[in-house]
Amino acid sequence: xxxxxxxxxxxxxxxxxxxxxxxxxxxxxxxxxxxxxxxxxxxxxxxxxxxxxxxxxxxxxxxxxxxxxxxxxxxxxxxxxxxxxxxxxxxxxxxxxxxxxxxxxxxxxxxxxxxxxxxxxxxxxxxxxxxxxxxxxxxxxxxxxxxxxxxxxxxxxxxxxxxxxxxxxxxxxxxxxxxxxxxxxxxxxxxxxxxxxxxxxxxxxxxxxxxxxxxxxxxxxxxxxxxxxxxxxxxxxxxxxxxxxxxxxxxxxxxxxxxxxxxxxxxxxxxxxxxxxxxxxxxxxxxxxxxxxxxxxxxxxxxxxxxxxxxxxxxxxxxxxxxxxxxxxxxxxxxxxxxxxxxxxxxxxxxxxxxxxxxxxxxxxxxxxxxxxxxxxxxxxxxxxxxxxx
Ligand SMILES: Cc1ncc(COP(=O)(O)O)c(C=O)c1O
Numbered sequence: 001x002x003x004x005x006x007x008x009x010x011x012x013x014x015x016x017x018x019x020x021x022x023x024x025x026x027x028x029x030x031x032x033x034x035x036x037x038x039x040x041x042x043x044x045x046x047x048x049x050x051x052x053x054x055x056x057x058x059x060x061x062x063x064x065x066x067x068x069x070x071x072x073x074x075x076x077x078x079x080x081x082x083x084x085x086x087x088x089x090x091x092x093x094x095x096x097x098x099x100x101x102x103x104x105x106x107x108x109x110x111x112x113x114x115x116x117x118x119x120x121x122x123x124x125x126x127x128x129x130x131x132x133x134x135x136x137x138x139x140x141x142x143x144x145x146x147x148x149x150x151x152x153x154x155x156x157x158x159x160x161x162x163x164x165x166x167x168x169x170x171x172x173x174x175x176x177x178x179x180x181x182x183x184x185x186x187x188x189x190x191x192x193x194x195x196x197x198x199x200x201x202x203x204x205x206x207x208x209x210x211x212x213x214x215x216x217x218x219x220x221x222x223x224x225x226x227x228x229x230x231x232x233x234x235x236x237x238x239x240x241x242x243x244x245x246x247x248x249x250x251x252x253x254x255x256x257x258x259x260x261x262x263x264x265x266x267x268x269x270x271x272x273x274x275x276x277x278x279x280x281x282x283x284x285x286x287x288x289x290x291x292x293x294x295x296x297x298x299x300x301x302x303x304x305x306x307x308x309x310x311x312x313x314x315x316x317x318x319x320x321x322x323x324x325x326x327x328x329x330x331x332x333x334x335x336x337x338x339x340x341x342x343x344x345x346x347x348x349x350x351x352x353x354x355x356x357x358x359x360x361x362x363x364x365x366x367x368x369x370x371x372x373x374x375x376x377x378x379x380x381x382x383x384x385x386x387x388x389x390x
Contacts, residue, residue, distance in 0.1 A: 056084035
């Protein structure tokens with residue numbers, strides 16, 4: 001969460017005073033956010049959810065992914081990306097990231113089998129994936145592409161907004177994201193068919209709320225990941241802040257990147273420096289001890305940093321339900337045990353993405369903040385120079 005205040009309070013107050021917190025039947029806050037988020041991202045169809053995990057899972061349902069399918073996910077992402085695949089009944093295949101800390105297009109292609117149906121490129125820590133390379137591989141092998149933009153809300157790649165490049169996109173608006181309503185999410189797509197199916201998964205009654213859309217093909221059992229007007233109200237206020245927040249962080253990051261590079265540091269590869277979120281500055285070192293030393297020195301000067309390897313459930317080796325192949329609460333529903341998945345099941349091991357572990361252990365990320373003032377940026381620059389010299 002970067003900024004929240006009176007604008008959000010005023011909108012929520014107005015909503016409470018209206019007494020109408022249910023989203024359907026009034027054309028209120030959720031409708032408005034979905035329309036505006038669609039315009040912002042550049043897609044015609046948006047459906048809010050209760051979380052990014054819900055957005056990923058329902059987008060996979062929207063895309064028609066299920067048992068018998070493999071879905072490639074990167075080794076560095078919050079485990080919800082892989083769990084959403086299992087939730088849809090499919091099998092996640094884990095591929096390496098490259099020095100951009102995002103999915104390697106080359107390794108994606110290497111992991112493709114006759115069962116591969118889709119890929120989820122994840123724009124981690126605000127950094128866009130190599131979408132050109134990934135889309136090229138996807139086209140060549142007829143893969144569906146679901147962008148996980150949960151950590152890159154509002155970011156872009158080569159002039160396009162993240163989430164709008166693949167067949168569908170998923171966003172999170174949880175507390176830690178670029179804009180937030182505490183917990184929340186959204187599915188976006190250019191395809192009406194994907195949107196319709198995702199909508200049923202998001203709200204088992206969605207065709208009932210829109211009776212003109214009663215369709216036989218949409219009458220499958222969905223869930224309830226439906227957003228309330230509270231989320232809509234807060235996000236409508238947050239959306240106005242988004243561009244300003246990202247512009248400031250992007251600017252700060254570029255300045256500090258230059259300081260680091262002039263001090264002899266190597267930046268992590270960036271697939272779209274002018275359009276990414278700017279939430280994290282990253283450097284990559286020759287060895288893990290060098291990276292740890294750099295991070296330690298920054299800490300001594302009160303500049304927080306972390307190694308991606310240390311971020312718990314964001315590295316595949318820590319995705320316990322996947323590594324242990326415990327894919328459901330009930331054995332009969334477990335994708336790792338389903339007969340339909342017999343041919344596409346795979347073995348997981350800790351060394352299956354050794355290149356990723358090497359990269360994640362040698363990288364250091366420094367978080368930006370839009371409220372950093374010039375004096376703070378100077379301090380951060382000095383700390384980077386000193387830590388680089390050490
Ligand atoms: C890359 C990524 N994907 C998916 C999610 C899931 O989002 P949520 O926590 O809103 O369910 C997160 C959340 O942190 C995430 O970082």
